[in-house]
Amino acid sequence: MARNLSVYRRRPGLVDIAFPARPGAKSYQFQVAPNWDTVMVSFQVVPAFGFRSPGVPDVGMADGQFRGKTRFLFNPADYTATVPAMDDSKPFYVRIIQTDWDGTVHPAEAQHLILPYSSMPNRPIVLVGTAPAGPSISSSFEIQLPMQCQNPRFQVDGAGDAFVAFEPGGPEFRVPALSVEFTDVAMTYPSFSQLFVRGPAATVIQIMAELRNNPNV
Numbered sequence: 081m082a083r084n085l086s087v088y089r090r091r092p093g094l095v096d097i098a099f100p101a102r103p104g105a106k107s108y109q110f111q112v113a114p115n116w117d118t119v120m121v122s123f124q125v126v127p128a129f130g131f132r133s134p135g136v137p138d139v140g141m142a143d144g145q146f147r148g149k150t151r152f153l154f155n156p157a158d159y160t161a162t163v164p165a166m167d168d169s170k171p172f173y174v175r176i177i178q179t180d181w182d183g184t185v186h187p188a189e190a191q192h193l194i195l196p197y198s199s200m201p202n203r204p205i206v207l208v209g210t211a212p213a214g215p216s217i218s219s220s221f222e223i224q225l226p227m228q229c230q231n232p233r234f235q236v237d238g239a240g241d242a243f244v245a246f247e248p249g250g251p252e253f254r255v256p257a258l259s260v261e262f263t264d265v266a267m268t269y270p271s272f273s274q275l276f277v278r279g280p281a282a283t284v285i286q287i288m289a290e291l292r293n294n295p296n297v
Contacts, residue, residue, distance in 0.1 A: 083224055083273060083274065084099060084176060084189050084190060084192070084224065085097055085098070085099035085174075085176065085192055085224075086098055086099065087192075087194060087226055087227075088151075090194075090195065090196075090197050090226075091197055092168065092197050093135065093136075093155045093156070093157060093168060094136060094153065094154075094155060095153070095154055095155075095156065095194055096151070096152075096153045097151065097152045097153070097154075097174075098146055098149045098150070098151045098152075099149060099150055099176075100148060100149055100150075101128060101148055101149055101150045102178060104180040104181055104182065104184075105128050105150075105178050105179070105180055105181075106127070106128055106179050106180055106181045107125050107126060107127050107128060107178075107179050108125070108126045108128075108150065108152075108176045108177070108178055108179070109122055109124075109125050109126075109176070109177040109178075109179065110122070110123055110124045110125075110126060110152065110174055110175075110176060111123065111174065111175050111176075111177065111188070112159075112163060112165050112166055112172055112173065112174050113165055113172065113173050113191070114165040114167070114170070114171075114172055114173075115173065115208075115209050116173050116191050116193075116207070116209050116221070116223055117209035117210040117221075118165075120173075120175060120188070120191075121163055121165060123159045123162075123163045123166060124152070124154065124159070126150065126152045128150055129150070130150050130151040130152060131152050131153075131154075132152075132153045132154070133153065133154035133155050133158040133159075134155075134158055135154075135155030135157055135158040136153045136154060136155050155168075156168040156172075168196060168197075169196050170196060171193060171194065171195050171196065171205075172194050173191040173192065173193055173194065173223075174191070174192050174194055175188055175189050175190065175191045175192065176188075176189045177189070190222040190223070190224050190274075191222070191223055191224065192224040192225075192226075193205070193207070193223065193224065193225055193226055194226065195226050201291075202290055202291055202292065203290070203291055204288060204289070204290050204291075205225070205226075205229065205288070205289055205290075205291060206286065206287070206288050207223065207275075207286070207287040207288075208284070208285070208286045208287075209284070209285065210238075210282050210283065210284050210285075211238075211242045211243075211277040211278050211279045211282065211283050211284075211285045212277075212278055212279070212282055213278070213279060213280065213281045213282045214278040214279075215280075217243070217245055217248075217249065217250045217252055217276060217278070219278055220243070220245065220252075220276035220277055220278040221276070221277050221278065222248075222274060222275070222276050223274065223275045223276075223277070224273065224274055225272075225273050225274065225275065225289075226291065227273065227291060227292065228271045228272070228273050228291075228292040229271075229272055229273065229289040229290060229291055229292060230268075230270060230271060230272075230289065230290050230292050231266075231268060231289060231290045232266070232272070232287060232288065232289040233265065233266040233287075233288045233289070234255040234265045234266075234285060234286070234287055234288075235255070235258055235265075235285070235286040235288075236255050236256065236257045236258055236279075236283055236284070236285050236286075237257075237258060237283075237284040237285070237286060238257060238279070238282070238283030238284040238285070239257055239281075239283065240257055240279050240280055240281045240283045241254055241255060241256050241257055241279060241280065241283070242254075242255045242257075242277060242278070242279045242283050242285045243255070243277070243278050243279065244275060244276065244277050244285075244287075245275075245276040246272040246274060246275065246276075247274070247276075248274075248276065250276075252276075253265070255285065257283070271292065275287065
């Protein structure tokens with residue numbers, strides 16, 4: 081699917097998310113998990129007009145550049161007592177479930193990686209998890225990255241191959257199991273912000289890449 085949200089700002093104690101408002105939407109349930117292959121837990125229902133958690137200073141949410149968007153500003157510390165996965169010092173993943181005014185509850189959307197604050201530009205990211213089993217790219221697991229990335233490297237630690245794509249419709253490329261072909265796959269790829277991963281059977285994959293720019297604006 082198309083990229084569904086953006087992290088406008090990231091600071092210690094602040095995650096500032098903005099995404100296009102959807103026609104008919106009443107609210108958005110946000111869920112979180114410490115990794116992309118673990119169980120997601122709900123932590124906040126955000127009204128269509130936006131929300132600011134108590135630990136975020138009230139500096140005003142009205143701004144012309146956010147017209148037509150829903151904005152969610154939160155301090156991870158506001159949720160750690162009930163949701164331990166929300167750790168401001170570690171990466172975590174969030175996703176949205178939209179509810180419409182007519183009661184329609186939409187399917188859960190793709191998981192989006194939230195990185196901890198860092199002042200280092202062009203820093204590396206490392207993702208490790210289980211790619212699900214599926215016969216084609218339509219059954220792949222989608223991961224939305226914090227921003228544009230480049231120079232990915234893939235290593236399969238499980239027993240079987242994995243398949244990876246950078247776009248919803250592919251193309252896919254094969255990453256052989258390290259235990260079988262004793263190699264990983266490195267690519268000079270100019271820009272990507274999404275990953276689609278699967279295997280003929282569930283398998284563990286490591287993904288390393290470099291952020292193209294510093295996202296902590």
